[in-house]
Structures are given as C-alpha cells and as structure tokens.
C-alpha cells in the first residue's frame with residue numbers, strides 16, 4: 001500500500017503546471033489540459049541532470065529523489081523546463097556522483113513546448129500519430145491520453161532511452177506502439193498516418209515521412225542545421241511526395257536527429273591557411289546571436305559549421321567552415337575601434353558573401369519574422385522561401 005500523500009502532492013503540481021501553461025496561452029484546449037492533468041511527469045523523469053556553470057563551462061548535476069529529497073525533486077519535475085536525462089549518448093544521472101560535462105542527447109522537453117506543439121498539431125479524435133524522438137516518453141503519454149494508445153506510434157533512436165521510455169509509459173498505464181530505430185526512416189508498417197510530429201530536429205524532411213503521412217495530413221518538425229539555426233515548420237502533405245507549409249511563431253529548437261548531426265570538423269588548420277581575400281564585413285558576429293539572422297545564415301551556408309579559435313592571447317576569431325567544399329570565412333574584429341568586423345574568405349565558395357546576401361534580402365523585405373518563411377518539398381528539392389513578392393529562396397542540404 002503506497003502513501004497517498006506524494007500522489008496528492010504530484011496532482012497539485014500538475015494542476016499548477018496546467019494553470020501556468022494556460023496562463024501563457026500555449027495550452028488552450030480542454031483535451032490537452034486533461035492530458036497534462038492526467039500524465040505524471042515524475043514517472044518519466046525519475047532522475048535528471050540540472051544545468052550549472054563550472055570553471056570549464058557547462059556542467060550537469062544529477063538530481064534524484066534519493067539524494068535531493070523527494071519534495072525538491074518533484075518540485076523540479078513540474079517546472080516548465082527541459083529535463084536532460086542523458087549525456088553523450090550513454091551517461092545517465094544514476095551513473096555519476098556529482099556534476100559532469102557533456103552534451104545532452106535525450107531529455108523531457110519543457111512542457112510548454114510539448115503542449116504548444118500538440119496544440120499546433122491539433123489531431124482530431126481517431127487520428128493516428130507518428131512521433132519521432134520518444135525521449136522519456138512524456139509527450140508520447142500525453143498523446144496516448146488524448147488519442148488512445150492504439151492511435152500512437154513513437155520511434156526512439158537510442159536503445160537506452162527507448163528502454164527507459166517503454167518502462168515509464170507502461171508504468172503510467174499506456175500502450176502505444178514503441179519502436180527503437182532511426183525515426184528518419186519512419187514506420188512503413190504503421191503507415192499511412194494522419195500526422196507526424198518530431199521532437200528532434202532535421203536538416204531536411206526525410207522522404208519516408210512524406211510517403212508515410214496521408215495526403216492532407218501534417219508534418220510538424222523543427223528544421224535546424226549545423227550552425228544551430230532553427231525554425232518550427234508545419235507542412236501539409238500533398239500527392240506524390242510533396243509538402244508545403246509555413247514556419248510557426250516562437251524560438252523553437254530541439255536536439256538534432258542523430259544521423260543529421262554535424263560531422264567532426266577534424267583538423268581544419270590547413271584549410272584556414274589557404275589563400276584568402278579580406279574585406280570589411282557588412283554583417284558580423286551579431287548574425288549568430290539573433291534568431292532569424294542565424295536561421296538565414298544557415299540557409300545561406302547549409303553545410304558550414306562555426307568554431308572560434310584564439311592564438312597566443314590574441315583576439316577570438318570566428319570561423320564559418322564548410323569542410324566538404326574546403327571553404328571558410330573568418331570574422332576578425334576591425335582594429336579601427338568602431339566595433340565592426342573584417343572577413344577573410346578562402347576556398348571555392350565565398351561563404352560570407354552568401355550569408356550577407358541572404359541577410360540583406362531579408363532586411364530589404366523589412367526584416368520579417370520567421371512566420372514569413374515557407375517550406376516547399378518536392379521529390380527533387382526542398383526549398384525555404386521568404387514569402388514576399390520576388391522573395392529569395394534557399395535549398396535545404398541533401
């Protein structure tokens with residue numbers, strides 16, 4: 001017989017969370033409110049990592065009821081925060097005694113984003129949904145509550161996360177179809193689906209998704225890339241492998257689907273030693289700090305990665321490098337104390353010329369928000385367009 005008090009406490013936390021999400025306007029339907037009230041997030045995050053600052057950068061401290069006390073742990077479980085549950089593809093909170101470094105590779109996404117995407121997806125009663133990126137299984141469980149487990153399939157790439165999610169989802173009393181594989185290949189066996197929702201991001205829409213969603217159905221996914229630009233796109237699937245849609249409001253980002261992750265840059269020092277042209281830059285490092293300019297930078301240089309270096313106490317140099325083509329653009333702070341940048345470009349492509357052309361075209365159109373961009377997918381090409389008369393466009397990388 002379990003003590004009912006923790007359950008009552010968790011239930012109060014759920015009500016408070018639902019109220020907070022409603023107050024933000026991101027949760028607005030009775031059906032999704034009921035799901036938030038019903039699904040115990042604590043089952044999906046029995047332990048997680050809390051982000052902190054260490055002398056060498058970000059560190060992740062394990063949080064578990066056994067070490068933190070169950071009230072503190074439960075309180076954090078019901079914050080509107082992403083709770084990281086795995087680092088570097090294999091380190092879990094139970095594996096470490098104290099703060100560690102690492103890159104998050106699985107998590108329970110912040111509830112306001114999960115709920116907002118479910119509201120954006122808006123599946124009707126009886127709809128069948130394919131989710132890519134089960135993670136902890138929390139979002140899967142919300143969909144099971146809303147649609148019934150037999151209407152939900154979820155795919156997780158990582159075997160350890162998939163196994164933990166299966167245990168949690170079963171413990172919570174739901175029975176969706178769970179698959180451990182690469183979600184970029186989708187699920188031919190369960191197709192066609194009415195909707196596909198991805199809680200990892202992709203550089204380009206996988207062809208399998210277009211085959212597996214019914215004409216008239218929707219794909220909701222973030223488009224991201226190696227420069228960490230991101231945008232949430234909602235596409236309506238057409239006939240014959242086509243889809244079209246717009247980017248939705250908000251600064252939405254997810255960890256990138258593992259097969260789409262950036263390759264290791266390796267030793268790029270000889271690439272940077274190529275002959276280069278130098279000129280004043282019209283746009284400098286600020287493009288990496290603002291949401292839409294960063295997205296545009298990535299569209300203009302879709303195979304590039306950014307890295308900063310510093311030699312012998314000198315200034316920080318910001319390099320945009322496309323190892324595939326052997327091209328680079330290096331931003332250097334001008335020494336005229338005006339705060340401007342110079343850019344050195346080498347290799348076959350002038351990467352920064354393309355970036356500046358994209359930013360200039362966007363500014364000429366009045367610097368519209370991301371909702372002014374559309375994505376058109378055909379069997380031969382995926383194109384993001386700034387949806388203005390004569391709007392410029394960029395193809396997503398293959």
Ligand SMILES: C[S@@+](CC[C@H](N)C(=O)[O-])C[C@H]1O[C@@H](n2cnc3c(N)ncnc32)[C@H](O)[C@@H]1O
Nearest residue numbers: 106108133135136139156157183199200257258
């Ligand atoms: C942000 S988490 C998912 C959050 C989850 N929906 C939740 O609410 O707990 C992203 C997940 O996507 C998974 N993932 C990455 N690449 C994938 C792929 N190609 N196919 C399926 N899952 C993938 C990661 O392993 C990670 O668990």
